[in-house]
Amino acid sequence: MLIPAMPTPTKGLTRRELLRRAAEVGVFLGLLGSGGYGLWALSRPYARDRLLPPPELRGLLEEGTARVLDARPPLAYRRGHLPRAVNVWDLDLHVWEDVPRRLAPVDRLVETMRRAGVGHERPVVVYDGGEGVWAARLLWVLDYLGHPDVRLLDGGLPAWASHGGGLTEEPPRVEPTAFEPRPRPEVLIAFDELRAALEAGDAPPVVDARTPAEFAEGHLPGARLLPAEALLGADGRFRGAHELTLKAKEAGLPRASLKAEGPEVVVYSRTGLRASLVYLGLVMLGLAPRVYDGGLAEWRHLGGPIERSLPSPGQGEEHRSTCW
Amino acid sequence: MLLGGSVGVAFGWALQRGRFCVNSAFRDAVLIRDGTLLSTWALAVVVQMLGLQALLGLTGLFEPDVPPLWPAANALGGFAFGVGMVLAGGCASGTCYRVGEGMLGSLLALLGFGLMTVVVDAGPLRPLQDALRTPLLTGTEQAATLPALLGAPAWAVGLGLGLPLLGALLWQAARSRGRAPYQRGWPWLLTGLVLGLIGLLAWVSSAAAGRAYGLSITGPIRSWFLYLTTGDPGLLDWGSWMLLGLIGGAFLAARLSGEAKLRLPPPARTLQALGGGLLMGFGAQLAGGCNIGHGFTGLAVLSLGSLLTTAAIVLGAWTASALLFGGVGERLRALRGRFRAPEPEGAARVPVQPTQVPMEIQTQTTTPKEGS
Numbered sequence: 001m002l003i004p005a006m007p008t009p010t011k012g013l014t015r016r017e018l019l020r021r022a023a024e025v026g027v028f029l030g031l032l033g034s035g036g037y038g039l040w041a042l043s044r045p046y047a048r049d050r051l052l053p054p055p056e057l058r059g060l061l062e063e064g065t066a067r068v069l070d071a072r073p074p075l076a077y078r079r080g081h082l083p084r085a086v087n088v089w090d091l092d093l094h095v096w097e098d099v100p101r102r103l104a105p106v107d108r109l110v111e112t113m114r115r116a117g118v119g120h121e122r123p124v125v126v127y128d129g130g131e132g133v134w135a136a137r138l139l140w141v142l143d144y145l146g147h148p149d150v151r152l153l154d155g156g157l158p159a160w161a162s163h164g165g166g167l168t169e170e171p172p173r174v175e176p177t178a179f180e181p182r183p184r185p186e187v188l189i190a191f192d193e194l195r196a197a198l199e200a201g202d203a204p205p206v207v208d209a210r211t212p213a214e215f216a217e218g219h220l221p222g223a224r225l226l227p228a229e230a231l232l233g234a235d236g237r238f239r240g241a242h243e244l245t246l247k248a249k250e251a252g253l254p255r256a257s258l259k260a261e262g263p264e265v266v267v268y269s270r271t272g273l274r275a276s277l278v279y280l281g282l283v284m285l286g287l288a289p290r291v292y293d294g295g296l297a298e299w300r301h302l303g304g305p306i307e308r309s310l311p312s313p314g315q316g317e318e319h320r321s322t323c324w
Numbered sequence: 325m326l327l328g329g330s331v332g333v334a335f336g337w338a339l340q341r342g343r344f345c346v347n348s349a350f351r352d353a354v355l356i357r358d359g360t361l362l363s364t365w366a367l368a369v370v371v372q373m374l375g376l377q378a379l380l381g382l383t384g385l386f387e388p389d390v391p392p393l394w395p396a397a398n399a400l401g402g403f404a405f406g407v408g409m410v411l412a413g414g415c416a417s418g419t420c421y422r423v424g425e426g427m428l429g430s431l432l433a434l435l436g437f438g439l440m441t442v443v444v445d446a447g448p449l450r451p452l453q454d455a456l457r458t459p460l461l462t463g464t465e466q467a468a469t470l471p472a473l474l475g476a477p478a479w480a481v482g483l484g485l486g487l488p489l490l491g492a493l494l495w496q497a498a499r500s501r502g503r504a505p506y507q508r509g510w511p512w513l514l515t516g517l518v519l520g521l522i523g524l525l526a527w528v529s530s531a532a533a534g535r536a537y538g539l540s541i542t543g544p545i546r547s548w549f550l551y552l553t554t555g556d557p558g559l560l561d562w563g564s565w566m567l568l569g570l571i572g573g574a575f576l577a578a579r580l581s582g583e584a585k586l587r588l589p590p591p592a593r594t595l596q597a598l599g600g601g602l603l604m605g606f607g608a609q610l611a612g613g614c615n616i617g618h619g620f621t622g623l624a625v626l627s628l629g630s631l632l633t634t635a636a637i638v639l640g641a642w643t644a645s646a647l648l649f650g651g652v653g654e655r656l657r658a659l660r661g662r663f664r665a666p667e668p669e670g671a672a673r674v675p676v677q678p679t680q681v682p683m684e685i686q687t688q689t690t691t692p693k694e695g696s
Contacts (some may be wrong), residue, residue, distance in 0.1 A: 020580035025339045027573065030330035035525030037327065038532035042385045232385055238384070246534045322445050322453075323609050324391055324540040324617030 044243040047060070047256055050139070050153040052125055054163040056080075066123045069116060071134040080167035082127065082131030086116040086174055087207070091133065093141050099298040101271040104189075109145060110181050117173070120147060120182075127153035130236040132230065136277040140291060143283075146182030152280065155237040189266055189290040190304055198222070198305075204264040205253055207289075209278040210296075218306040220268065220299060225311040227250040229276035231281045244281055250297040256286030268292035268299075326528045328562035332569020333576070335522050335539060336424055339578040342515025343416025344368075346615040347409040350641040355649045360500065364512040364519070365495055365619075370490045371406040371520020372538070373624040376527055388465035388533040391612050391622045397456040401611025402618070402633040405604050406640020409615070410648055411435075413593075416614035419601070422568070424574025429589040432544070434603030440551065440605025441546035451611055461628065462657040470626040481626060507582075510622030518563025523620060526566070533562040538624065540617035542608040543569065611636070 013021075052060070060066050061083055068085040070077050077087040092112045094101045101245045105107075118124060124147060128134035135152050154162065158169070178210070197203035198221055208215050208223040215225045230247055233239050239247070249255070254263040265287050269275040272293045282289040292299075340343070342364060349361035379385060409415045412433035414422055419437070422430035461468040470485075471478040497513050524594050527538040533617040537543075544567035551559040577585035589597065611633045613622060619637060622630025643672075 016580060016582065020577075023576060024337070024581055027334050031334035031522060031525055034327045034529040035329040038525070038528035038530070039385070041532040042528065043383070207528075235387075242532060243386075243534065322612065322623065323441070324389075324537055324543045324545055324613040 041242045044241050046244075047220075048317075049283055050151050050280060050284055051238055052151040053154055054159045054165065056164075057125070057153060058298050059164065060125065066125050067116070067118050069118070069124060069126045069138060071126055071128040071138045076129060078169070080169055082157075082165075083168050083170070084172040085127075086088045086172055088112060088116050088138055089155045092135075093138070099271075099301050101273065101295075102298075103144070103272075103293050105139070106145070106181055106183060109141060110179055113142075113145065114176050115174070115183040117177050117192050118142070118147065119177040120179070122216070123149040125151050125153055130158040130259050132155035132156065132232055132236065132238075133277045136137060136280045137273050140187065140276040140279050143273060144184055144187050145179075146184050155235060158236055186288070187290055189292050191292075191294055191298060191304070194266060194292055195236055195304055203292075204266055204269070206251040206266045206292075207251060207278060209254065209269040212311050214270070216272070218308050219296070221305055221307045223268075223307070224251045224253070226253070226278055228269065229275040231277060232312055238281065238284075241285070244285055248282065248285060248287075253282070253287065262287040265289045266292055268295050270297055271295045325565045327533050328565035329498040329517075329569040329572075331522065331526045331529050331539075332566035332571075333573035334527070335519075335566065335571035336573025336575075337577040338515060338518045338522055339417050339421040339570070339689045340424060340574040340583075341516060342419040342512070342586025343509055344515055345420070346415040346619065346637070347413065347641060350410070350638070350645050354642065354645040360430040360512050363496060363500070364516045366489065367493050367513070367516025368519035368523060369620055369623050370486045371517055372523035372620070373482055373626070374486040374490065375480045375520065375524035376624045377486070379480075379524070379528075381477070381479030381482075381665075385528070386536050388527065389617060389627050390469055390625050390629045391522055391534040391629045392459045393461050393468040393627070393632065394457040394612065395460055395632065397453065398629050398632040399610050401607040401609070401634045403640035404607030405614060405633075406607070406609060406637040406642070406686060407644040408600045408603030408605075408607055408640075409637075410644035411602070411643055412604055414436065414596050415489075416545075416604065416608065417616050417620075417635055418568075419604075420541060420570050422573035424571045424576075424584075426575075426584050426585060426586040428595040429594050432594060432634075433604070436598045436601030436606035437608070438545045438549040439607040440602050441542060442549045444606055445546055447552060449606070456610060457612075466470055468628045470628060470631065473628065480624065485626075509653045523624065526621075527624075530562045530566075535562045537563075537617075537622035539566070540613060540621055541570075541619050542605075543611075545605075546609065557652075576672060586668075597670065607640075 013264040061068070064084070068082050070087045071089065072081075072087070074087055074089055077085075077089075081087070090101070093104055093109060094243045095104050096102070124142060126135040126138045126142070132152075135156065139150050139152050194203065198206075201224075206220050206223040207225060207226045208219045209228045210228070211227050212225060215223075226247060231239060231244065237243070253265060256262040262285075265282055266280065267275040267278045267289045268291070269278075272291055272295045275291045275295065277290045277295075279291050294302075342362060343361070345361065346365055349365055352358040353362055361565060370653065376388070380388065409418075412419060412430070414430055414433065416437070419430045419433050423434055443449050458467075469478065471481040473534065493516075523539050530537060540563055547559045547561065547564045548567065551557065551564070575584060588594065604614070607693070608617075611618065613619075614634060615634070615637055618627075618630040618633040623634060630693035
């Protein structure tokens with residue numbers, strides 16, 4: 001293919017010509033290798049996919065087996081929501097005591113889930129208005145309660161709308177369920193444990209899910225920056241597995257191995273909302289993230305040590321090139 | 325690093341074997357009315373665009389970066405770049421592959437190019453860049469592309485534009501000679517197809533390295549010069565290694581074809597190359613890209629900014645070639661007694677279609693006679 005179209009006799013090639021053709025083949029193979037690796041890497045799936053692509057939602061809704069939860073504010077919910085979706089809002093999951101947005105006691109969470117018709121045997125789909133954080137927070141709460149199958153609608157309602165999906169104002173009829181929690185404390189880490197681990201120097205890597213500017217103003221000692229907003233593309237959908245892996249690598253996080261148990265990581269933000277989005281991203285990469293739910297708000301309130309340093313060069317901010 | 329490097333080597337190899345230089349393309353078009361290299365360019369763009377739009381339309385593998393539309397910067401920068409590359413005797417890609425061939429004039433142009441990208445981007449001319457880079461049509465949901473402007477899906481616009489153009493090029497291929505009259509190496513059809521394929525694979529390889537853009541030259545040159553002056557390793561990316569590979573690949577191809585040789589143009593020409601390089605760097609950084617970043621890769625994503633810049637480059641190159649080569653060529657031909665009556669229609673600045681390329685003005689493109 002790459003051989004020049006000059007009519008050249010097969011025999012009587014000079015040594016240089018032979019060498020040139022060999023090099024030509026080598027260069028071509030290198031090119032194909034580079035492109036081939038790119039294709040392979042970019043189409044790599046998540047280690048544990050927890051996303052529901054909008055086109056698949058239609059079939060799921062027709063089947064009617066999944067419980068769909070709407071994590072937007074009640075007012076937005078009432079103006080139009082997915083068919084048979086039940087509203088579970090921020091205030092149903094959290095309490096504001098001393099510090100903002102602390103996870104509500106388990107019995108209150110269970111009560112909320114029972115009223116929403118959530119059961120262990122039914123898969124759950126959560127969604128929000130495309131922000132990602134609200135739905136991710138709800139997903140994390142359900143993970144904490146031990147629900148085995150929760151997925152997030154990728155891109156939220158805007159993505160659903162761009163695939164021609166419609167909304168309804170019809171309130172769903174929900175049969176309360178007997179939801180029994182199987183709490184998984186391993187998705188959570190409390191102030192005392194984290195502080196003790198940091199002081200002892202055996203804490204897992206700590207990830208700050210806030211913006212680079214917030215990070216620069218003060219963060220947990222030794223924290224690495226992985227802004228929640230960097231996990232979503234311009235269309236509000238999660239970046240691909242490969243891109244997410246690169247972001248995690250940039251933040252200096254350990255790679256997930258093929259073992260069932262991924263390496264442990266601690267994630268926090270100001271109140272835990274953005275941390276939940278990063279939690280979801282890291283879970284999909286095969287890591288075992290634990291959310292420090294109190295976040296920096298509680299850390300400051302309880303007098304934890306604060307470190308001030310800039311994120312390492314280029315980290316966290318989108319590399320907007322000034323030329324191509 | 326390996327990803328970018330291997331694509332770069334292939335790119336450099338193909339550039340050298342195909343003698344792919346947009347500046348030569350214009351010079352040929354103006355001076356000897358030969359559109360072979362222009363066709364190569366068009367074919368490479370079309371192949372890359374069709375491949376990319378099909379790939380993204382079918383799989384949505386990644387989200388391509390789209391250069392924004394900065395009307396003032398694109399137009400002015402593109403024009404300056406076009407004039408600069410005629411003076412320097414090579415466009416961005418042409419200059420790079422000639423550096424691999426051992427042309428010291430091109431090396432000087434490349435150094436001037438790099439210096440000016442940093443001067444404009446991080447030096448005293450930064451205010452100018454900021455002032456001229458007023459975006460148009462950004463801030464809306466979609467990037468400033470032709471499909472967004474037309475409100476049609478990208479793949480449809482890509483196919484609608486690309487297929488007829490591809491047909492026209494192939495039709496022309498059937499009737500044209502394979503190479504530019506003076507040229508040796510690959511026939512243009514092969515060069516165009518291979519460059520298009522490299523452009524396409526570059527997108528994929530680069531995206532896998534976290535850089536959602538294809539081949540480019542201005543960005544990587546800037547990254548090297550900024551890296552060497554600031555020491556921030558975060559500036560080096562896929563493109564930087566691609567550029568190194570490009571020069572290495574061009575050297576390898578030239579060496580193995582017996583075309584690599586250190587050559588220094590006459591003093592005046594050397595100075596002209598440096599001046600042209602400075603002007604190219606100024607224009608390319610201002611416009612946000614050169615004939616590769618905009619005129620090759622940016623066109624594949626149908627960026628409006630790239631379309632405008634490319635048009636400005638064409639205008640600048642055309643103006644400068646006509647002034648420089650038109651006048652010079654005429655004098656040369658007069659000296660040789662080959663002057664013929666000007667053709668009545670069109671091409672006022674190019675009154676004569678010479679039967680042979682005046683070798684004197686082609687010191688930068690002709691290759692040494694093999695075995696001589």
